[in-house]
Amino acid sequence: MIDIDPEPLKSLPRNEAPRRRRLSRFLSLALKAAGTRGEVSVLLTGDRRMRALNRKFRHRDRATDVLSFPAAPQFAAAGFAGDLAISLETAARQAAGQRHTIEEEIEILILHGLLHLAGYDHESDSGQMARREQALRKRLSLPLGLIERGERGRPAAPPQSKRPSKLKAQSKSKPKSKSNSKSSSTSKKRPRAASASRPRTRAVL
Numbered sequence: 382m383i384d385i386d387p388e389p390l391k392s393l394p395r396n397e398a399p400r401r402r403r404l405s406r407f408l409s410l411a412l413k414a415a416g417t418r419g420e421v422s423v424l425l426t427g428d429r430r431m432r433a434l435n436r437k438f439r440h441r442d443r444a445t446d447v448l449s450f451p452a453a454p455q456f457a458a459a460g461f462a463g464d465l466a467i468s469l470e471t472a473a474r475q476a477a478g479q480r481h482t483i484e485e486e487i488e489i490l491i492l493h494g495l496l497h498l499a500g501y502d503h504e505s506d507s508g509q510m511a512r513r514e515q516a517l518r519k520r521l522s523l524p525l526g527l528i529e530r531g532e533r534g535r536p537a538a539p540p541q542s543k544r545p546s547k548l549k550a551q552s553k554s555k556p557k558s559k560s561n562s563k564s565s566s567t568s569k570k571r572p573r574a575a576s577a578s579r580p581r582t583r584a585v586l
Contacts, residue, residue: 382405382420382421382422383404383408384422384423385401386424386426386469388427389469390469392469392470397473397483399425400484404425404484404488407488408423411491411521412495415496415513416499417462417498417499418462419461419462421498422465423465423491424466425467426467427468427469444468444470444471445471446467446468447465448466448467448494449464449495450465451463452464465495467490467491467494479524489518489524492518492521492523496513496517503528511529514526514529515528
């Protein structure tokens with residue numbers, strides 16, 4: 382399921398607004414390709430909410446591009462894999478920096494998040510997630526992936542004030558404020574709750 386927050390859409394040119402149908406179709410294809418079992422909900426929101434989520438679940442007071450929230454065991458048993466939260470504003474900046482469309486950038490972020498839901502973690506593995514992401518990127522005809530492009534190739538996020546945001550966290554995803562070029566890990570994490578009605582415990586990059 383793709384849920385789009387209308388507020389950040391206002392900052393995008395109308396002809397660049399992501400199409401729900403296209404992204405839903407990609408999500409289905411990517412779920413099968415990544416081997417992620419269960420339903421996944423994707424929230425497309427803005428930097429403010431992503432910053433609040435990142436601060437609440439990862440204790441990092443800055444906006445990020447994608448966050449993954451694996452489902453808690455009781456929800457996983459019911460066929461729910463987890464939640465992803467993606468910043469439209471960050472995705473737009475990164476798409477401009479990489480010279481592809483915002484929809485392509487969102488698809489790259491979805492794939493990255495799904496791999497985290499499947500148990501991969503590039504921050505602690507020995508390159509397994511990077512290799513898997515690269516293989517799936519080619520299979521799904523996507524531009525350069527997050528891990529491949531590395532920190533240097535990604536546009537910096539706008540400066541954040543140190544005043545804590547009043548927004549309360551909600552949404553889903555792995556903390557991927559900037560995907561590190563360090564390929565790390567398929568360390569499997571136990572699913573944790575996510576989704577508006579499910580309490581979240583921790584986000585994963």
